[in-house]
Structures are given as structure tokens and as C-alpha cells.
Amino acid sequence: MNSYYLINLVIYAAVDAMACLGLSQQFGVAGVTNFGFIVFQAAGGYTAAVLALPADSANGGFQSYIGGWNLPFPVSWIGAAVVGGLIALPFTFLVGRRLRGDFAAVGLLVTAVLLNLLATNYRPLLNGDAGLSLIPQPLQGEYDPQAAGYQWALAAVAVAACAAVYLLVRRITGSPYGRSLRAMRDNDIVADSLGKNLLSLRTAMLVTGGAIAGLSGGILVSYITTWSPAAWGYAETVVLFAAVIIGGAGNHRGAILGAILVPVGFEEVTRYIPTSNNLPPNLIPSLQWVAIGLLIVIFLWVRPQGILPERKRLIRAVPLTMPPAGPAGSGPPASGGVSAGAAQARPGHAGLAPAGLAPAGLAPAGLAPAGLAPAGPVPAGAVPPPEMTAVPAAVRIAGPAHDPAVATGPPDRDVVLAAVDVVREFGGLRAVAGVSLTVRRGTLTGLIGPNGAGKSTLLAMLAGTLTVTAGQIRYQGHDVTGLPAYRRARLGLIRTFQLASEFKKLTVMENLLSAVPGHRGDSLRGALAGPRHWRGDEDAAIARAVALLERFGLEAHANSYAGDLSGGQRRLVEIMRALMAEPQVLLLDEPMAGVHPNLARVIGGELVALAAGGLTVLMVEHELAIMDEFCDPVVAMAEGIVLAQGTMAELRRRSDVVEAYLVG
Numbered sequence: 244m245n246s247y248y249l250i251n252l253v254i255y256a257a258v259d260a261m262a263c264l265g266l267s268q269q270f271g272v273a274g275v276t277n278f279g280f281i282v283f284q285a286a287g288g289y290t291a292a293v294l295a296l297p298a299d300s301a302n303g304g305f306q307s308y309i310g311g312w313n314l315p316f317p318v319s320w321i322g323a324a325v326v327g328g329l330i331a332l333p334f335t336f337l338v339g340r341r342l343r344g345d346f347a348a349v350g351l352l353v354t355a356v357l358l359n360l361l362a363t364n365y366r367p368l369l370n371g372d373a374g375l376s377l378i379p380q381p382l383q384g385e386y387d388p389q390a391a392g393y394q395w396a397l398a399a400v401a402v403a404a405c406a407a408v409y410l411l412v413r414r415i416t417g418s419p420y421g422r423s424l425r426a427m428r429d430n431d432i433v434a435d436s437l438g439k440n441l442l443s444l445r446t447a448m449l450v451t452g453g454a455i456a457g458l459s460g461g462i463l464v465s466y467i468t469t470w471s472p473a474a475w476g477y478a479e480t481v482v483l484f485a486a487v488i489i490g491g492a493g494n495h496r497g498a499i500l501g502a503i504l505v506p507v508g509f510e511e512v513t514r515y516i517p518t519s520n521n522l523p524p525n526l527i528p529s530l531q532w533v534a535i536g537l538l539i540v541i542f543l544w545v546r547p548q549g550i551l552p553e554r555k556r557l558i559r560a561v562p563l564t565m566p567p568a569g570p571a572g573s574g575p576p577a578s579g580g581v582s583a584g585a586a587q588a589r590p591g592h593a594g595l596a597p598a599g600l601a602p603a604g605l606a607p608a609g610l611a612p613a614g615l616a617p618a619g620p621v622p623a624g625a626v627p628p629p630e631m632t633a634v635p636a637a638v639r640i641a642g643p644a645h646d647p648a649v650a651t652g653p654p655d656r657d658v659v660l661a662a663v664d665v666v667r668e669f670g671g672l673r674a675v676a677g678v679s680l681t682v683r684r685g686t687l688t689g690l691i692g693p694n695g696a697g698k699s700t701l702l703a704m705l706a707g708t709l710t711v712t713a714g715q716i717r718y719q720g721h722d723v724t725g726l727p728a729y730r731r732a733r734l735g736l737i738r739t740f741q742l743a744s745e746f747k748k749l750t751v752m753e754n755l756l757s758a759v760p761g762h763r764g765d766s767l768r769g770a771l772a773g774p775r776h777w778r779g780d781e782d783a784a785i786a787r788a789v790a791l792l793e794r795f796g797l798e799a800h801a802n803s804y805a806g807d808l809s810g811g812q813r814r815l816v817e818i819m820r821a822l823m824a825e826p827q828v829l830l831l832d833e834p835m836a837g838v839h840p841n842l843a844r845v846i847g848g849e850l851v852a853l854a855a856g857g858l859t860v861l862m863v864e865h866e867l868a869i870m871d872e873f874c875d876p877v878v879a880m881a882e883g884i885v886l887a888q889g890t891m892a893e894l895r896r897r898s899d900v901v902e903a904y905l906v907g
């Protein structure tokens with residue numbers, strides 16, 4: 244085989260593998276479907292070209308372009324990566340919290356098409372469809388670019404760059420930050436409710452993917468010495484997607500394999516197809532597209548996980564070696580197992596007692612008395628009651644220390660969560676029609692009502708998953724109505740969902756670890772710093788998770804995919820995951836649904852013990868026996884309003900509640 248031909252193969256394989264690694268990171272790991280991926284590669288290629296080219300007048304002005312700085316290697320490649328990353332920033336508005344994933348994907352595709360049209364037709368800066376040529380190769384002043392030695396060296400540098408990209412994406416994916424990315428991919432609303440900033444995560448993925456794509460484009464342009472808009476058509480993104488899907492989305496080795504099989508392999512195979520003058524000239528390229536399309540369909544149908552599926556991340560249980568719980572007040576609740584590992588809480592969370600309990604001495608001695616708050620509506624815009632405005636700073640368990648945006652007004656000692664005349668409309672339907680409600684610290688408050696009463700909608704508004712149409716949500720004495728779910732979660736306001744919401748393709752252990760707040764490895768910077776930076780936090784979190792798993796009898800499933808568990812077991816995973824988030828207030832939406840009655844009792848007892856330690860729980864539940872046994876007070880809703888609030892015995896004496904819900 245001719246050595247130039249081999250060099251060509253190696254360089255194309257390296258460039259395509261890099262691009263596929265970037266796309267696999269975005270799409271396979273983080274679930275960001277970037278149909279505009281090729282734009283970033285094209286931008287990197289153009290940047291490398293204009294950084295290396297002399298001013299456009301230097302070679303007779305036959306082509307026009309931006310700049311022409313004639314900068315030495317490797318500035319052109321670095322510039323390609325930087326520009327590839329930077330041009331991702333304007334795209335972030337497409338992948339924000341509010342835009343559904345499929346709309347964002349279409350938005351990115353349309354943007355790619357528009358930019359390609361612009362590049363093809365706008366001559367002054369981009370030279371139109373003629374593109375750019377005579378792009379200088381790296382160090383071509385010092386070496387002969389035609390020499391085989393030079394070309395092999397260029398291929399070696401391209402392979403080295405590809406290896407560096409592989410190590411980079413592997414480091415990110417293998418970190419707690421990578422776990423958050425995969426959690427977001429599996430269920431972004433749930434990830435949001437656990438404190439993950441979706442916009443920041445997706446922006447980081449667009450920028451790193453853009454930088455990788457830009458670098459790959461820069462390397463390619465330096466090698467082929469031309470840049471043409473026709474080579475970066477949006478359809479090229481389909482080829483890269485095919486490679487990632489066939490290789491195995493989310494598996495970085497799969498991305499490399501896919502790159503070798505699809506873009507490189509297809510090009511090679513078609514070289515051996517005999518040509519004939521009788522065949523239409525575009526037949527073979529057209530057949531290539533048909534084959535790629537068919538392969539995508541076949542793989543998505545028969546083997547959606549690809550040739551090399553995403554690998555399961557087994558986590559070894561760390562033995563519980565920490566000292567027994569500390570002195571009075573900082574000790575575990577009666578149900579000690581849940582608290583294990585808390586002694587290793589990070590300094591930033593030092594105030595958080597085991598599994599989110601209130602700090603020593605601040606918790607009420609036992610389950611709070613009924614505390615019958617008036618059920619009637621509070622007028623809109625009402626001044627908060629006086630008890631919501633004065634509390635010692637030490638009680639701010641998860642207030643301003645976590646989130647500087649909520650920095651005014653001291654929290655209340657007793658009322659930890661309040662809805663003030665809250666309304667939620669869906670079109671013409673008033674699902675919640677002016678609810679006022681207070682939840683007191685350390686209580687296990689029940690929320691009952693017939694189907695469609697508005698309970699889940701109210702819970703979602705309290706957590707920030709749904710915005711209110713009118714009214715106010717107050718948490719720890721602060722107005723949090725405008726705060727998104729992830730910010731509320733970081734303040735300790737954690738919810739679970741009515742429908743199963745485990746991260747299916749994360750193991751049970753990973754589900755639990757994904758909720759840990761303030762993990763040193765749960766940021767891009769922390770992930771890049773490497774395991775040595777976050778190993779301590781990880782071990783402490785694993786120890787806490789193991790204790791919880793043992794408490795709820797799921798230790799044997801620690802390394803099973805959560806999506807493979809039974810309905811009841813998945814419920815338990817959600818509850819444990821919520822506890823791992825170190826909540827101050829837990830909003831549970833039918834947590835016992837599908838759980839065996841004996842286990843439901845264990846959960847109930849566990850929640851009572853946690854409440855005795857200062858945790859506040861608001862729980863929607865249809866099973867009245869559970870309400871009778873564990874919840875006090877209980878709030879009854881019907882048709883979007885609160886009918887009454889009191890003990891279950893008191894509610895049973897209310898004819899309107901009995902009529903609406905308790906009959907039968």
C-alpha cells in the first residue's frame with residue numbers, strides 16, 4: 244500500500260475519531276442532540292485557515308476572507324479549538340431549561356443549514372462556494388510538506404491530538420460530573436429537581452464538543468490545504484451521528500470504532516466498487532447515503548446500544564470506617580443506618596446532619612403536634628406572618644450560605660415552607676385555584692385529595708418544577724417564587740415524582756450518588772482536576788449510599804441498572820436518592836405507591852424518625868392508613884383548593900372532606 248495513501252487514511256481516521264468523540268460526549272453521554280455539530284468543525288477549519296493564511300491581498304486577492312494573519316503553527320490549531328468552543332455560546336439559548344430536547348435538536352439543524360447557506364453565498368468574508376485554498380501547512384517554511392517524513396509526522400501529531408481528546412472525554416465522563424451529565428440525559432426534569440443546572444451542563448457540553456470539533460476541522464484543513472463550504476454540509480453531521488450510534492453512543496471506544504467503520508470505512512469500500520461508463524456519475528455517492536441511512540435504522544432497531552454499548556459503571560462499596568456518630572445532638576436518628584457516612588460531610592455542608600437532618604440541637608425533640616394552621620386562603624400579596632421573619636442565623640441550614648441570590652430576610656423558626664394564594668392554570672383549567680398552606684419544621688405533613696385535586700401540581704410548584712400562575716412560594720422565610728427548581732434543590736428543597744423517575748441507565752448506586760450536593764467532582768473544573776481531587780468526597784458519599792441501601796434492603800442491587808428494578812424497588816431508589824440530596828424539606832409524591840405494605844411501614848417509620856431529627860416532609864399519599872399512622876397534620880384538597888387541615892381524626896369529622904374524598 245502506498246505510504247501517502249496510508250497517511251491519508253490515518254489522518255482522516257484521527258480527525259473523524261476526534262469529531263465522533265466530541266459528538267459522543269454531547270449526544271451519548273449528555274443527551275444533547277446537536278444536529279449542527281458540523282458547523283463547529285467548519286468554523287474550526289475556517290479559523291485555522293485564516294490564522295495560517297497571509298492577508299488576502301498577498302496572493303493576488305483572488306480569494307477574500309476574514310483576517311489572514313499568517314501566524315505560526317500551532318496557533319492555527321489552538322485558534323480552531325477556541326473558536327469552535329466560543330461559537331457554541333450563542334447556541335446555548337437553544338438548549339436551555341425550557342426548550343424540549345427535540346425542539347433544540349431541530350433548532351440546531353436549522354441553524355446549521357442557514358450557516359451553510361450563508362457561507363456558500365456570502366463572498367466578502369467567506370469567499371462563497373469557492374471556499375479557500377493554498378492554506379499553509381504546519382511549519383511548511385522549515386520542512387518540505389511533500390516529504391513522506393513530514394506527512395508521517397503530521398499524521399502522528401493528529402493521532403496524538405486524538406488520543407488527548409480521548410483522555411479528556413474519558414476523564415469528564417468517568418467523574419461525578421459525568422454522572423450528572425448522564426443523569427441529565429436520562430431524565431432532565433429529575434436532574435433539575437436534584438440541583439443540576441441544566442443550562443450550565445449543556446453549555447459546557449456544547450463548548451467542549453465545539454472545541455473538539457473545531458480542533459478536528461483545523462487539523463483537517465491544515466492537511467488538505469483547502470476549505471470549502473460544500474465539504475461541511477449539514478448532512479455530514481448525519482454521517483457522524485451514524486458513526487456514534489453504530490459504534491455505541493456514550494462509549495468513547497465505540498465512537499472511535501464508529502469513526503473507522505463509517506466515514507473512513509465507507510469511503511474506502513466505495514473505492515473498490517468497479518465503475519462503469521454506463522452508470523450515472525452520482526450513483527455511488529448516492530448509494531453511500533442510502534447505506535448510511537439504512538445502517539442507522541437497522542442499528543436503532545436491532546441494536547440501539549451500538550457495537551460497543553455504554554459500559555456499566557460498577558462502584559465498589561466502601562466499608563464504613565468512620566467513627567460512630569458524634570456527641571449529643573449530632574447523632575443519628577433512631578433509625579441509625581440512614582445516618583452512616585454523614586460524619587464525613589464536607590465543610591461546606593457541615594451544618595447538614597446525617598442524610599439531611601437539621602443540625603444538632605436545632606431539631607424539635609419529637610414529632611411536632613398537630614399544629615392546625617388555618618386552612619383558609621391568605622390574600623394575595625399578604626405580608627408574611629410575623630413568625631416568618633425572625634430566626635437566628637444558625638438555623639439557616641441551607642439558606643444564603645448555599646445560594647447568595649436568596650440573601651435577604653431571616654427565615655422563620657417554625658414555618659419552613661409556605662404557599663400563599665397560589666394559582667396554577669393549564670389553558671382554561673385551574674388545577675390549583677388559590678391555595679395557601681404552611682408546613683412546619685420537623686413535621687410529616689400529609690396531603691390528600693381525590694384524583695385531579697391538584698396535589699401533584701401544588702407539589703411541583705413548591706419545588707419549582709412548575710411555575711405559578713399567581714401567588715407566592717416562601718421557603719425558610721424567603722420568597723423563592725422566581726427561583727428555578729435546581730436553585731431550590733440546592734437550598735435543601737427536594738422533591739420526588741408521582742411517576743417512576745429513576746435514572747434508568749444509571750445503576751442504583753449511581754442514582755444515589757448523583758444527588759450528593761457540593762461534591763468536589765461534580766463540576767467541569769473538578770472533573771478535569773481528576774480523581775485525586777474528588778476521591779475523598781466520593782468515598783464518603785459511597786459510604787452514605789451503602790448505609791441507605793442496607794437500611795432499605797437494596798444492597799444486593801447496588802450495581803444493577805435502576806431501570807431493571809421492580810416498581811416498588813424503584814420507588815425506594817427515589818426516596819434514598821432524595822435523602823442523599825441532604826434535604827431540609829422533602830416533598831414526596833405518593834412515595835409508597837407500589838411498595839409492599841411492610842416496606843411502606845418501614846419507610847413511614849424512617850420518615851417519622853427523620854422528622855423527629857428536624858427534617859420536614861410533605862407527602863402526597865392515597866393510602867389513608869399511612870396517613871393515619873404517620874402524618875400529622877394532614878391537608879385535604881379538592882378541585883384545586885384546600886378544604887381543611889388537621890389530624891386525620893379531625894378531617895374525618897368534616898363533612899365536606901368526607902364527601903370529597905373519604906367516602907368509601
Ligand SMILES: Nc1ncnc2c1ncn2[C@@H]1O[C@H](COP(=O)(O)OP(=O)(O)OP(=O)(O)O)[C@@H](O)[C@H]1O
Pocket residue numbers: 669672673674692693694695696697698699700701741
Ligand atoms: N401538564 C398539564 N397540562 C394540562 N393539565 C394538567 C397538567 N398537569 C395536571 N393537569 C390537570 O390539573 C388537574 C390536577 O392534576 P394533578 O395531577 O395535580 O392532580 P392530583 O391531585 O395530583 O391527582 P392524582 O391523585 O390523580 O395524581 C387535573 O385535572 C389534571 O388533568
